[in-house]
Amino acid sequence: MLQVRNISFGYRKSLVLDALSFQVNPGENLAIIGESGSGKSTLLKLLYGEFDLNEGHIFWNNKEILGPKFNLVIGYDFMKYVAQEFDLMPFISVEENIGKFLSNFFPEEKQERISELLDVVELTAFAKTKLKTLSGGQKQRVALARAIAKQPEIILLDEPFSHIDNFKKQSLRRNVFKYLKDKHITCIVATHDKEDVLGIADQMLVLNKTGIEAYDTPENLYKNPETPLIASFFGEFSIINDAIIYAHQIQLVERSDLKATVIKSYFKGYYYLIEADSNGKNVFFEHPKRLKIGLKVCLNITK
Numbered sequence: 629m630l631q632v633r634n635i636s637f638g639y640r641k642s643l644v645l646d647a648l649s650f651q652v653n654p655g656e657n658l659a660i661i662g663e664s665g666s667g668k669s670t671l672l673k674l675l676y677g678e679f680d681l682n683e684g685h686i687f688w689n690n691k692e693i694l695g696p697k698f699n700l701v702i703g704y705d706f707m708k709y710v711a712q713e714f715d716l717m718p719f720i721s722v723e724e725n726i727g728k729f730l731s732n733f734f735p736e737e738k739q740e741r742i743s744e745l746l747d748v749v750e751l752t753a754f755a756k757t758k759l760k761t762l763s764g765g766q767k768q769r770v771a772l773a774r775a776i777a778k779q780p781e782i783i784l785l786d787e788p789f790s791h792i793d794n795f796k797k798q799s800l801r802r803n804v805f806k807y808l809k810d811k812h813i814t815c816i817v818a819t820h821d822k823e824d825v826l827g828i829a830d831q832m833l834v835l836n837k838t839g840i841e842a843y844d845t846p847e848n849l850y851k852n853p854e855t856p857l858i859a860s861f862f863g864e865f866s867i868i869n870d871a872i873i874y875a876h877q878i879q880l881v882e883r884s885d886l887k888a889t890v891i892k893s894y895f896k897g898y899y900y901l902i903e904a905d906s907n908g909k910n911v912f913f914e915h916p917k918r919l920k921i922g923l924k925v926c927l928n929i930t931k
Protein backbone atom coordinates (compact mmCIF):
# COMPACT_ATOMS: atom_id res chain seq x y z
CA MET A 629 0.00 0.00 0.00
CA LEU A 630 1.15 3.53 -0.73
CA GLN A 631 0.78 5.82 2.24
CA VAL A 632 1.21 9.54 2.01
CA ARG A 633 1.25 11.14 5.43
CA ASN A 634 0.93 14.84 5.88
CA ILE A 635 3.46 15.87 3.24
CA SER A 636 4.39 19.47 2.47
CA PHE A 637 6.71 20.72 -0.23
CA GLY A 638 7.71 23.94 -1.96
CA TYR A 639 10.46 24.66 -4.48
CA ARG A 640 11.03 28.01 -2.81
CA LYS A 641 9.44 29.61 0.23
CA SER A 642 5.83 29.21 -0.83
CA LEU A 643 4.37 25.72 -0.64
CA VAL A 644 3.15 23.91 -3.75
CA LEU A 645 1.66 21.10 -1.66
CA ASP A 646 0.57 21.70 1.92
CA ALA A 647 -0.19 18.86 4.36
CA LEU A 648 -1.46 16.17 1.97
CA SER A 649 -2.47 12.73 3.17
CA PHE A 650 -3.94 9.82 1.21
CA GLN A 651 -3.51 6.11 0.58
CA VAL A 652 -3.54 3.89 -2.47
CA ASN A 653 -4.24 0.15 -2.27
CA PRO A 654 -2.09 -2.36 -4.17
CA GLY A 655 -3.25 -2.86 -7.75
CA GLU A 656 -5.41 0.25 -7.69
CA ASN A 657 -5.42 2.97 -10.29
CA LEU A 658 -5.41 6.49 -8.84
CA ALA A 659 -5.90 9.49 -11.11
CA ILE A 660 -4.45 12.80 -9.95
CA ILE A 661 -6.21 15.69 -11.56
CA GLY A 662 -6.06 19.45 -11.15
CA GLU A 663 -5.45 22.59 -13.12
CA SER A 664 -2.10 23.20 -14.74
CA GLY A 665 0.30 24.35 -12.02
CA SER A 666 -1.67 22.70 -9.21
CA GLY A 667 1.26 20.40 -8.42
CA LYS A 668 0.42 17.08 -10.15
CA SER A 669 3.93 16.58 -11.55
CA THR A 670 5.49 17.76 -8.30
CA LEU A 671 3.45 15.20 -6.35
CA LEU A 672 4.57 12.37 -8.65
CA LYS A 673 8.20 13.45 -8.31
CA LEU A 674 7.85 13.45 -4.51
CA LEU A 675 6.34 9.95 -4.64
CA TYR A 676 9.39 8.91 -6.67
CA GLY A 677 11.79 10.45 -4.16
CA GLU A 678 13.14 13.08 -6.51
CA PHE A 679 12.97 15.89 -3.94
CA ASP A 680 13.22 16.09 -0.17
CA LEU A 681 9.94 16.77 1.62
CA ASN A 682 9.63 19.82 3.86
CA GLU A 683 7.45 17.71 6.11
CA GLY A 684 5.72 14.36 6.23
CA HIS A 685 6.44 10.81 5.10
CA ILE A 686 5.75 8.55 2.15
CA PHE A 687 5.71 4.76 2.49
CA TRP A 688 5.39 1.96 -0.02
CA ASN A 689 4.47 -0.99 2.21
CA ASN A 690 7.06 -0.77 4.98
CA LYS A 691 9.66 1.07 2.97
CA GLU A 692 9.97 4.81 3.34
CA ILE A 693 10.50 6.72 0.10
CA LEU A 694 13.35 9.11 0.70
CA GLY A 695 14.60 12.13 -1.20
CA PRO A 696 18.16 12.81 -2.45
CA LYS A 697 19.34 13.99 0.95
CA PHE A 698 18.92 10.47 2.34
CA ASN A 699 19.15 8.35 -0.79
CA LEU A 700 22.20 8.49 -3.04
CA VAL A 701 20.52 7.08 -6.16
CA ILE A 702 17.09 8.49 -6.89
CA GLY A 703 14.33 5.93 -7.37
CA TYR A 704 13.63 2.38 -6.29
CA ASP A 705 13.49 -0.99 -8.08
CA PHE A 706 9.83 -1.55 -7.24
CA MET A 707 8.79 1.77 -8.74
CA LYS A 708 8.89 3.23 -12.24
CA TYR A 709 8.21 6.77 -13.27
CA VAL A 710 7.47 8.11 -16.74
CA ALA A 711 8.04 11.86 -16.73
CA GLN A 712 6.31 14.40 -18.92
CA GLU A 713 9.72 14.81 -20.57
CA PHE A 714 10.79 11.21 -21.21
CA ASP A 715 14.47 10.42 -21.74
CA LEU A 716 15.27 7.62 -24.15
CA MET A 717 18.35 6.59 -26.11
CA PRO A 718 18.10 8.20 -29.55
CA PHE A 719 20.63 6.11 -31.49
CA ILE A 720 19.40 2.61 -30.67
CA SER A 721 16.26 0.85 -31.90
CA VAL A 722 12.81 0.81 -30.32
CA GLU A 723 13.23 -2.77 -29.09
CA GLU A 724 16.66 -2.06 -27.66
CA ASN A 725 15.23 0.91 -25.77
CA ILE A 726 12.38 -1.19 -24.37
CA GLY A 727 14.75 -3.99 -23.35
CA LYS A 728 17.34 -1.62 -21.91
CA PHE A 729 16.84 -2.71 -18.30
CA LEU A 730 15.92 -6.34 -18.95
CA SER A 731 18.47 -9.02 -18.15
CA ASN A 732 20.36 -10.64 -21.03
CA PHE A 733 20.60 -13.86 -19.09
CA PHE A 734 17.56 -15.44 -20.76
CA PRO A 735 17.67 -14.04 -24.32
CA GLU A 736 14.54 -15.91 -25.47
CA GLU A 737 12.43 -14.72 -22.55
CA LYS A 738 13.77 -11.24 -23.07
CA GLN A 739 12.73 -11.27 -26.72
CA GLU A 740 9.27 -12.60 -25.83
CA ARG A 741 8.80 -9.92 -23.22
CA ILE A 742 9.82 -7.21 -25.69
CA SER A 743 7.33 -8.56 -28.25
CA GLU A 744 4.56 -8.51 -25.66
CA LEU A 745 5.38 -4.92 -24.74
CA LEU A 746 5.61 -3.81 -28.38
CA ASP A 747 2.12 -5.23 -28.75
CA VAL A 748 0.77 -3.33 -25.73
CA VAL A 749 1.98 0.01 -27.08
CA GLU A 750 1.21 -0.94 -30.70
CA LEU A 751 4.74 -0.48 -32.02
CA THR A 752 5.48 -3.98 -33.33
CA ALA A 753 6.10 -2.64 -36.83
CA PHE A 754 8.73 -0.23 -35.45
CA ALA A 755 10.77 -2.74 -33.43
CA LYS A 756 13.93 -2.23 -35.49
CA THR A 757 13.47 1.51 -36.09
CA LYS A 758 16.01 3.92 -34.60
CA LEU A 759 14.37 5.88 -31.84
CA LYS A 760 15.45 9.31 -33.07
CA THR A 761 13.38 8.93 -36.25
CA LEU A 762 10.10 8.48 -34.30
CA SER A 763 7.44 11.11 -33.66
CA GLY A 764 6.87 12.53 -30.16
CA GLY A 765 3.85 10.29 -29.63
CA GLN A 766 5.73 7.17 -30.71
CA LYS A 767 8.58 8.03 -28.34
CA GLN A 768 6.11 8.41 -25.51
CA ARG A 769 4.86 4.89 -26.25
CA VAL A 770 8.42 3.54 -26.10
CA ALA A 771 8.92 5.26 -22.73
CA LEU A 772 5.72 3.61 -21.45
CA ALA A 773 6.80 0.16 -22.65
CA ARG A 774 10.24 0.56 -21.10
CA ALA A 775 8.72 1.57 -17.75
CA ILE A 776 6.46 -1.49 -17.53
CA ALA A 777 9.11 -3.89 -18.94
CA LYS A 778 10.41 -5.02 -15.56
CA GLN A 779 6.95 -5.23 -13.97
CA PRO A 780 7.31 -2.69 -11.19
CA GLU A 781 5.01 -2.92 -8.16
CA ILE A 782 3.98 0.67 -8.68
CA ILE A 783 4.14 2.95 -11.69
CA LEU A 784 3.85 6.74 -11.81
CA LEU A 785 2.69 8.20 -15.13
CA ASP A 786 2.73 11.91 -15.86
CA GLU A 787 0.24 12.80 -18.63
CA PRO A 788 1.09 9.48 -20.34
CA PHE A 789 -0.84 10.07 -23.55
CA SER A 790 -0.34 13.81 -23.95
CA HIS A 791 1.81 13.46 -27.10
CA ILE A 792 -0.31 10.78 -28.69
CA ASP A 793 -2.86 11.63 -31.38
CA ASN A 794 -6.55 10.92 -31.00
CA PHE A 795 -6.50 8.14 -33.59
CA LYS A 796 -4.21 5.99 -31.47
CA LYS A 797 -5.07 7.26 -28.00
CA GLN A 798 -8.24 5.27 -27.30
CA SER A 799 -6.92 1.77 -27.97
CA LEU A 800 -3.52 2.51 -26.50
CA ARG A 801 -5.08 3.77 -23.29
CA ARG A 802 -7.20 0.62 -23.00
CA ASN A 803 -4.17 -1.63 -23.67
CA VAL A 804 -1.89 0.04 -21.17
CA PHE A 805 -4.37 0.30 -18.30
CA LYS A 806 -5.64 -3.25 -18.89
CA TYR A 807 -2.06 -4.52 -18.86
CA LEU A 808 -1.36 -2.76 -15.54
CA LYS A 809 -4.60 -4.09 -13.98
CA ASP A 810 -3.94 -7.64 -15.19
CA LYS A 811 -0.44 -7.60 -13.69
CA HIS A 812 -1.74 -6.01 -10.49
CA ILE A 813 0.59 -3.03 -10.85
CA THR A 814 -0.44 -0.04 -8.73
CA CYS A 815 -0.75 2.94 -11.03
CA ILE A 816 -0.80 6.64 -10.27
CA VAL A 817 -1.48 8.81 -13.25
CA ALA A 818 -1.46 12.60 -13.43
CA THR A 819 -3.79 13.81 -16.13
CA HIS A 820 -6.11 16.54 -17.29
CA ASP A 821 -7.99 14.24 -19.65
CA LYS A 822 -11.22 12.79 -18.30
CA GLU A 823 -10.89 9.89 -20.73
CA ASP A 824 -7.89 8.72 -18.67
CA VAL A 825 -10.13 8.62 -15.61
CA LEU A 826 -13.68 7.54 -16.44
CA GLY A 827 -14.03 3.79 -16.66
CA ILE A 828 -10.37 3.40 -15.70
CA ALA A 829 -9.42 4.97 -12.36
CA ASP A 830 -10.56 3.36 -9.11
CA GLN A 831 -10.01 6.57 -7.17
CA MET A 832 -9.56 10.17 -8.13
CA LEU A 833 -7.62 12.84 -6.27
CA VAL A 834 -8.43 16.43 -7.14
CA LEU A 835 -5.71 18.95 -6.33
CA ASN A 836 -6.53 22.61 -5.74
CA LYS A 837 -4.10 25.42 -4.98
CA THR A 838 -2.03 23.66 -2.34
CA GLY A 839 -4.19 20.81 -1.11
CA ILE A 840 -6.72 18.10 -1.82
CA GLU A 841 -10.09 19.35 -3.06
CA ALA A 842 -11.56 15.85 -3.16
CA TYR A 843 -10.60 12.17 -2.96
CA ASP A 844 -13.24 9.67 -3.96
CA THR A 845 -14.29 7.34 -6.77
CA PRO A 846 -14.82 9.00 -10.18
CA GLU A 847 -18.45 7.87 -10.01
CA ASN A 848 -19.16 9.57 -6.69
CA LEU A 849 -17.38 12.75 -7.71
CA TYR A 850 -19.18 12.83 -11.04
CA LYS A 851 -22.60 12.27 -9.50
CA ASN A 852 -22.10 14.64 -6.60
CA PRO A 853 -19.59 17.31 -7.57
CA GLU A 854 -19.35 19.42 -4.45
CA THR A 855 -17.38 22.25 -6.01
CA PRO A 856 -17.18 23.88 -9.46
CA LEU A 857 -13.55 22.70 -9.75
CA ILE A 858 -14.66 19.07 -9.53
CA ALA A 859 -17.57 19.57 -11.94
CA SER A 860 -15.40 21.40 -14.47
CA PHE A 861 -13.29 18.28 -14.91
CA PHE A 862 -16.29 16.33 -16.18
CA GLY A 863 -17.87 18.84 -18.52
CA GLU A 864 -19.87 22.03 -19.00
CA PHE A 865 -22.13 23.02 -16.14
CA SER A 866 -24.13 25.95 -14.81
CA ILE A 867 -24.74 27.15 -11.30
CA ILE A 868 -28.47 27.54 -10.79
CA ASN A 869 -29.80 28.45 -7.33
CA ASP A 870 -26.41 27.55 -5.86
CA ALA A 871 -26.55 24.03 -7.33
CA ILE A 872 -24.13 22.63 -9.91
CA ILE A 873 -26.09 21.42 -12.93
CA TYR A 874 -24.41 19.63 -15.87
CA ALA A 875 -25.44 20.64 -19.38
CA HIS A 876 -27.09 17.27 -20.05
CA GLN A 877 -29.32 17.75 -16.99
CA ILE A 878 -31.16 20.66 -18.56
CA GLN A 879 -33.85 20.23 -21.24
CA LEU A 880 -35.91 22.56 -23.31
CA VAL A 881 -39.59 22.55 -22.33
CA GLU A 882 -42.76 24.39 -23.37
CA ARG A 883 -43.21 26.26 -20.13
CA SER A 884 -41.18 26.82 -16.97
CA ASP A 885 -39.94 29.51 -14.64
CA LEU A 886 -36.36 29.09 -15.85
CA LYS A 887 -36.20 31.29 -18.93
CA ALA A 888 -33.17 31.98 -21.10
CA THR A 889 -32.05 33.54 -24.38
CA VAL A 890 -29.79 31.58 -26.74
CA ILE A 891 -26.30 33.08 -27.21
CA LYS A 892 -24.52 30.40 -29.23
CA SER A 893 -24.75 26.74 -30.35
CA TYR A 894 -21.60 24.60 -30.44
CA PHE A 895 -21.54 21.46 -32.60
CA LYS A 896 -20.47 18.52 -30.42
CA GLY A 897 -21.22 15.51 -32.61
CA TYR A 898 -24.52 13.88 -31.67
CA TYR A 899 -25.71 17.01 -29.85
CA TYR A 900 -25.20 20.77 -29.66
CA LEU A 901 -23.99 22.55 -26.55
CA ILE A 902 -26.15 25.63 -26.20
CA GLU A 903 -24.91 28.67 -24.33
CA ALA A 904 -27.76 30.88 -23.13
CA ASP A 905 -28.29 33.86 -20.88
CA SER A 906 -30.69 33.57 -17.96
CA ASN A 907 -31.10 36.80 -16.01
CA GLY A 908 -27.54 37.87 -16.73
CA LYS A 909 -26.05 34.46 -15.88
CA ASN A 910 -24.66 31.94 -18.35
CA VAL A 911 -26.51 28.64 -18.64
CA PHE A 912 -25.29 25.64 -20.66
CA PHE A 913 -27.53 22.84 -21.92
CA GLU A 914 -27.48 20.11 -24.53
CA HIS A 915 -29.91 19.95 -27.41
CA PRO A 916 -30.16 17.72 -30.51
CA LYS A 917 -30.43 20.69 -32.89
CA ARG A 918 -28.72 24.03 -33.42
CA LEU A 919 -30.78 26.88 -31.92
CA LYS A 920 -31.04 30.40 -33.35
CA ILE A 921 -29.22 33.21 -31.57
CA GLY A 922 -31.73 35.29 -29.62
CA LEU A 923 -34.30 32.49 -29.36
CA LYS A 924 -36.20 32.63 -26.06
CA VAL A 925 -36.46 29.25 -24.37
CA CYS A 926 -37.90 27.67 -21.22
CA LEU A 927 -35.68 25.18 -19.41
CA ASN A 928 -36.23 22.31 -17.04
CA ILE A 929 -33.69 20.64 -14.76
CA THR A 930 -33.74 16.87 -14.28
CA LYS A 931 -30.99 15.59 -11.99
Ligand code: ADP
Nearest residue numbers: 639640644662663664665666667668669670671
Ligand atom coordinates in the same frame (compact mmCIF):
# COMPACT_ATOMS: atom_id res chain seq x y z
P1 ADP B 1 1.19 20.55 -12.76
O1 ADP B 1 1.93 19.29 -13.10
O2 ADP B 1 -0.09 20.29 -12.01
O3 ADP B 1 0.95 21.41 -13.94
P2 ADP B 1 3.66 21.30 -11.39
O4 ADP B 1 3.85 20.28 -10.34
O5 ADP B 1 4.46 21.15 -12.65
O6 ADP B 1 2.09 21.39 -11.74
O7 ADP B 1 3.94 22.73 -10.80
C1 ADP B 1 3.41 23.18 -9.57
C2 ADP B 1 4.00 24.53 -9.24
O8 ADP B 1 5.40 24.41 -8.97
C3 ADP B 1 3.88 25.55 -10.34
O9 ADP B 1 3.63 26.81 -9.75
C4 ADP B 1 5.24 25.52 -11.00
O10 ADP B 1 5.54 26.75 -11.57
C5 ADP B 1 6.15 25.21 -9.84
N1 ADP B 1 7.34 24.45 -10.26
C6 ADP B 1 7.33 23.25 -10.92
N2 ADP B 1 8.58 22.79 -11.11
C7 ADP B 1 9.43 23.70 -10.55
C8 ADP B 1 10.85 23.80 -10.40
N3 ADP B 1 11.67 22.84 -10.86
N4 ADP B 1 11.33 24.90 -9.77
C9 ADP B 1 10.52 25.86 -9.29
N5 ADP B 1 9.17 25.83 -9.38
C10 ADP B 1 8.62 24.78 -10.00
Ligand code: MG
Nearest residue numbers: 668669670712
Ligand atom coordinates in the same frame (compact mmCIF):
# COMPACT_ATOMS: atom_id res chain seq x y z
MG1 MG C 1 2.55 18.48 -14.92
